[in-house]
Amino acid sequence: MAMESDLELMLRVRAGDAASFETLLRRYRLPLVSFFHRMVRDPALAEDLAQEAFLRVYRARERYQPEARFTTWLYRIATNLALNAIRDRKDAVPEPSDDDPDGGPARERFVDSKPTAEQQLLQDDRRRLIRQAVQSLPGNQRAAVILHKYQEVDYRQIATILSVSESAVKSLLFRAYETLRMRLEPLLREGQI
Amino acid sequence: MKCLDHERLFGYAHGLLGEQKAAEIRAHLAGCSPCRLIVEHYQRLDAALEEWKPTEPSAWFDARVRQAVEAQEARRAASGSWGLEWVRGLALASLGVLVIAGVAWLTYRHRSVSTPATLATQQAPQMATTQAPSEVAKLNPVAVTPRQGEKTGKPAPELQSGSTALGEDEDVGALDDYDLVANFDVLSEIPKKNAGVAN
Numbered sequence: 238m239a240m241e242s243d244l245e246l247m248l249r250v251r252a253g254d255a256a257s258f259e260t261l262l263r264r265y266r267l268p269l270v271s272f273f274h275r276m277v278r279d280p281a282l283a284e285d286l287a288q289e290a291f292l293r294v295y296r297a298r299e300r301y302q303p304e305a306r307f308t309t310w311l312y313r314i315a316t317n318l319a320l321n322a323i324r325d326r327k328d329a330v331p332e333p334s335d336d337d338p339d340g341g342p343a344r345e346r347f348v349d350s351k352p353t354a355e356q357q358l359l360q361d362d363r364r365r366l367i368r369q370a371v372q373s374l375p376g377n378q379r380a381a382v383i384l385h386k387y388q389e390v391d392y393r394q395i396a397t398i399l400s401v402s403e404s405a406v407k408s409l410l411f412r413a414y415e416t417l418r419m420r421l422e423p424l425l426r427e428g429q430i
Numbered sequence: 431m432k433c434l435d436h437e438r439l440f441g442y443a444h445g446l447l448g449e450q451k452a453a454e455i456r457a458h459l460a461g462c463s464p465c466r467l468i469v470e471h472y473q474r475l476d477a478a479l480e481e482w483k484p485t486e487p488s489a490w491f492d493a494r495v496r497q498a499v500e501a502q503e504a505r506r507a508a509s510g511s512w513g514l515e516w517v518r519g520l521a522l523a524s525l526g527v528l529v530i531a532g533v534a535w536l537t538y539r540h541r542s543v544s545t546p547a548t549l550a551t552q553q554a555p556q557m558a559t560t561q562a563p564s565e566v567a568k569l570n571p572v573a574v575t576p577r578q579g580e581k582t583g584k585p586a587p588e589l590q591s592g593s594t595a596l597g598e599d600e601d602v603g604a605l606d607d608y609d610l611v612a613n614f615d616v617l618s619e620i621p622k623k624n625a626g627v628a629n
Binding site for chain 1: 436437440441444446468471472474475476477478479480481482484485486487488491492494495498499502
């Protein structure tokens with residue numbers, strides 16, 4: 238049986254089909270929780286926000302109009318939630334502890350190719366610096382990078398999600414990458430990245 | 431050789447340029463090592479970012495979402511029926527307030543038109559204790575009509591009832607009321623005492 242499109246599922250949810258909502262939940266739980274975790278850095282808050290995003294999708298089901306792609310609508314809801322959360326707790330973001338250099342839960346890991354203990358330390362430090370660099374970007378730039386890099390959302394969709402033009406999205410991404418490049422220049426120069 | 435601006439190099443590194451522009455930049459990069467390094471840094475940065483893998487939701491995430499949706503549905507159902515009751519209650523309360531206000535207004539109108547003397551009787555004692563007769567006169571001219579021949583030290587205020595002025599020889603029905611006249615006695619004493627204090 239062919240996989241139903243998001244649009245078909247959402248139209249069924251609109252008509253009151255709870256099973257279709259379950260399918261959407263299973264399909265987007267991982268992308269949404271990951272998106273929020275990358276955006277807000279806090280795993281518990283990321284889950285709360287993902288739950289709220291699904292709830293908002295459910296609440297708005299009767300008003301859903303299939304004019305844009307479902308993911309555009311979903312990530313628009315998610316991005317607004319994430320940007321609000323970032324704004325609300327701007328100075329309350331916990332720094333990663335020494336025991337957990339990645340600053341995240343044990344289940345989240347970068348790609349691992351069985352390094353030695355020393356290599357592992359260097360790798361941990363490098364990952365922490367990259368993560369910190371991404372998460373110190375301004376909200377809109379961070380959202381643009383994460384949507385583009387991890388959520389496989391194209392420029393036009395990002396423009397709709399952030400309510401800006403496509404050229405503004407390219408500009409946001411350029412400024413974000415330029416900031417990352419400058420912040421991580423020592424690692425780039427030493428060949429650690 | 432002049433280096434290219436970084437925005438163009440970024441566009442090239444991310445495949446955002448058309449074929450012609452990309453070819454121009456490729457030609458430039460062949461002879462410009464600083465620009466080549468910048469493009470290489472963008473590409474290495476991209477590769478490093480890709481190492482950041484997704485975060486698995488907790489085992490209870492789906493259950494929490496389902497629970498939140500069910501709670502939302504329950505609230506919606508409850509607020510739907512309660513909302514109807516609330517609107518009905520508000521309509522009834524508004525109607526009650528309107529009826530009471532209407533009755534009160536009609537009662538007030540009826541009293542003020544038919545029994546001005548009664549009102550004067552009720553108001554005069556209260557005013558006598560706190561206000562000078564001249565002030566009372568402004569508020570209720572009928573209540574401070576001086577007795578004939580009595581001097582108050584001041585010219586008698588011009589008396590009016592509504593829009594009709596009363597002459598000295600006109601009969602004032604309120605003066606037939608014993609309590610009201612008794613109150614005039616009290617009032618007439620006040621200026622004398624005040625005058626004594628002033629002197």
